[in-house]
Amino acid sequence: MTGDSRRRALAGGGATGVVHGRWEHGSDFHLTLPRGDADAFPWGRGPVTLWGSGRDALRAVIRRGRQHRGWRRLHCPSFYCQDVVRALAREIDVVLYAESPLEPAPALPRPAAHEVLLVVNVYGLRPRPELPGGAVIEDHTHDPWSDWACSSQAEYAVVSLRKTLPLPDGGALWSPRSAPLPEERAMTSAHAQACLDRLSAMALKTRYLEGRRVAKAAFRALAVAGERAVGAGDAPSGVSGYTRAALPALPTARWRRARSGNRAALRAALGDLPGVSVLDTPFAVTLVFHGTGADERRDRARAALADARVYAAVLWPLESAAVGGIPAEHADLARRLLTLQCDFRYTRRDMMVVAERVRRICAAS
Structure with missing residues (x-):
């Protein structure tokens, strides 16, 4: 890959390639616009409010529901991010309520007047459910531009x-x-620091992938510190100025198509893996380890x-x-899962590299 092609790839057109030993797959995004x-x-016809994180958005709407609707209890799926x-x-x-990605979609509980139901499209895998009535919040993080999310x-x-x-x-x-939305807020000081750490890590990772003299440990430390602090404050935070300005410029439909194509290519290239099944979802390709000692093999x-x-x-x-x-x-299922990213950063060639390494390692594990 030439210097020009590397720069085009890092700008959002495909893989980072193998230059100076800097090929890698997965982990946090590098900085690209x-x-x-x-x-x-594309969501609905009304306003969209922006928050520091998904959990800040959830906390903000729950606070509003408690104040104006008397919400006192949240029904949440059992297979969900514990943070x-x-x-x-x-x-x-x-x-x-019990739900996991390997089981059929459950019958959703009907929230009482003082309750609210959280429905999560885990891995983007679920079909649109029949909502039970009452107050419902949907989390579309794993497939934000699905037909379900957009309608x-x-x-x-x-x-x-x-x-x-x-x-x-x-x-x-x-x-x-x-329905009425909570009013957007300014960034908290804690979130501003977390965002600065993450943005710095993303910028340094871009230079690292370009083959510049950047220590991986330096940007990884910033990324970990920033991720740990996101959404952890006492009050919901507003979004950063960078994200507010950059989000409307992103080609999300094109990137969703790239994810879908990469996912199909990776799934086909993996073939049959010993002791492992493959869960193919709109979000990513997930390996499910089975049998005795599956968690240790994972x-x-x-x-x-x-x-x-x-x-x-x-x-x-x-x-x-x-x-x-x-x-x-x-x-137990969570201890047996591994998820492989398929997003716009990568090309079909990258998917072939990943598949070869997964096949070799699964055969040896």
Whole structure:
């Protein structure tokens, strides 16, 4: 890959390539603001409010519901990010209903007048459900531009933007039914520092991938510190000025098509893996390890993939439960999953490299 082609790739047109040993797959986004068609706000016909993170958006709408609607309890799926659940449990009583990505969509509980239901499109896998009535919030983070997200009938809907877009922060909140929205807020000082850390890490990662003399440990430390602090303040934070300005310029429809094509290519190239099934979803390709010692084989495979510069994610660890009620089989499933990213950063060639390394490592684990 030439210097010009590398710069085009890092600007949002495809993979980072193998130059100076700097090829890698997965982990946090590098910083990019590409040219091209922009279509970041397709949700409904009403306003979209921006927050520091998806959990800030959820906390803000729950606070409004408590104040104006008397909400006292949130029904939350059992297979969900525990950092988010922990943040929500500071705002409202949280009870769980059983749901996991390997099971059929559950019958959703009908919230009482003082309750609200959180419906999550985990991995972008779920079909649009029949909503049970009452107050409903939908989380579309794993497929923000699905048909379901763009034509939702829920009272409120949220997206965590930094999970699928090269942004340092950001959560979007809107009401498909034109319900009143909480007013946007300024950034808190804690969130401003978290955003600065993440934005700095993204900029340094871009230079690292270009082959510049940047220490990986330097930007990783900033990324970890920033991620740990996002959404952790006492009050919901507003969004950064960078994300507010950059979001409308992003070609989200093109990037969603790129993710879909990469995902199909990776799934086909993986073939049949010993002791592993493949969960193919709009968000990513997820490996499900089976059999005796599956959790240990998952851990060995993840470590070996990281040594091969393929950084697989665990979505989500459920050992440190934020509230009681997670079924044991869901916690066990979480210990057997590895998720491989397929987003716009990569080309079909990258997917072939990832597939070869996954096949080799799964055969040895």
